[in-house]
Amino acid sequence: MSRVLTVGCAQLGPIQRRDTRVEVVQRLLALLHKAHARGCQLVVFPEMALTTFFPRWYMTDQAEIDSFFEDSMPNAATQILFDEAKRLGIGFYLGYSELATEGNRRMHYNSAILVDRRGKTVGKYRKIHLPGHAEHEPQRPFQHLEKRYYDVGDLGFPVWRAFDGVVGMCICNDRRWPETYRVMGLQGVELLMLGYNTPEFNAAIVEPAHHRMLHHFITMQAGAYQNGTWVVAAAKAGIEEGCMLIGGSCIIAPTGEIVAAANTLGDELLVHDVDLDATTPIKTSVFNFAKHRRPEHYKLIVERAGAVPPPE
Numbered sequence: 015m016s017r018v019l020t021v022g023c024a025q026l027g028p029i030q031r032r033d034t035r036v037e038v039v040q041r042l043l044a045l046l047h048k049a050h051a052r053g054c055q056l057v058v059f060p061e062m063a064l065t066t067f068f069p070r071w072y073m074t075d076q077a078e079i080d081s082f083f084e085d086s087m088p089n090a091a092t093q094i095l096f097d098e099a100k101r102l103g104i105g106f107y108l109g110y111s112e113l114a115t116e117g118n119r120r121m122h123y124n125s126a127i128l129v130d131r132r133g134k135t136v137g138k139y140r141k142i143h144l145p146g147h148a149e150h151e152p153q154r155p156f157q158h159l160e161k162r163y164y165d166v167g168d169l170g171f172p173v174w175r176a177f178d179g180v181v182g183m184c185i186c187n188d189r190r191w192p193e194t195y196r197v198m199g200l201q202g203v204e205l206l207m208l209g210y211n212t213p214e215f216n217a218a219i220v221e222p223a224h225h226r227m228l229h230h231f232i233t234m235q236a237g238a239y240q241n242g243t244w245v246v247a248a249a250k251a252g253i254e255e256g257c258m259l260i261g262g263s264c265i266i267a268p269t270g271e272i273v274a275a276a277n278t279l280g281d282e283l284l285v286h287d288v289d290l291d292a293t294t295p296i297k298t299s300v301f302n303f304a305k306h307r308r309p310e311h312y313k314l315i316v317e318r319a320g321a322v323p324p325p326e
């Protein structure tokens with residue numbers, strides 16, 4: 015009997031600075047109800063799904079920065095989402111900015127929470143690959159200050175037994191790094207969920223526009239195939255405060271094929287019957303890690319951060 019999970023990938027259109035969490039949660043509920051009508055058992059929402067992508071601005075007032083964070087999850091604004099998902103028997107991934115207290119330190123994480131169909135929190139992930147820069151770069155048309163506002167995630171890349179399979183999470187820039195998929199692949203991940211907010215324009219590199227989408231898709235398709243896992247990627251998309259965020263939400267099979275893709279920049283739901291057993295052929299043949307991998311030759315991957323070319 016195949017383990018088939020009907021999964022919803024819930025893309026969000028733009029969230030403007032003036033949009034309240036209450037208004038945004040209403041949009042999340044509308045997508046949740048659409049997912050219920052389509053028979054979903056799990057819904058993946060984007061990264062930073064409750065607020066605008068605030069790292070585009072240089073801010074110095076910590077209270078203003080903290081206003082984009084949640085000091086608990088669920089909380090007053092999101093409890094209704096948690097309650098309704100539980101009532102409908104739908105689990106979900108929700109990306110949000112997490113304010114955590116560790117000892118006497120206030121930590122700021124770009125986080126995602128995973129809740130199962132009974133409304134139980136399965137796990138949490140805190141973004142590890144923080145892109146962009148830490149200092150104000152006024153020459154940029156807009157900033158990308160994730161390195162300034164967030165701490166590096168401290169939970170690693172865990173996986174959990176849930177939804178009748180092995181599931182894992184990552185966030186946005188993590189999807190560009192093969193290590194993200196492989197660490198979860200080495201734990202047997204079968205369904206990898208992620209949300210993202212990706213500006214169409216990247217001040218750090220002059221590149222043709224089509225490279226944006228190429229690199230977005232190719233990294234996840236490769237990660238899915240090379241680790242025999244499903245990948246579900248939900249965008250926050252569209253023009254937020256004058257800054258275009260790419261769409262391209264999608265569901266990718268363990269073969270690397272895109273089986274569902276968004277074609278708008280707004281609130282849009284993709285649905286696919288994810289057969290978790292479809293991961294087995296890849297995991298037991300071409301990417302049978304135990305049979306084929308040679309970690310004794312991979313040491314540099316863990317020991318070295320930056321590239322070191324051979325001497326001239």
Ligand code: ING
Pocket residue numbers: 145146185186187188190210211212213215216
């Ligand atoms: N956004 C972007 C991402 O990795 C980025 C950052 C943009 C990196 C463009 C490289 C090129 O999709 C987040 N939030 O990580």
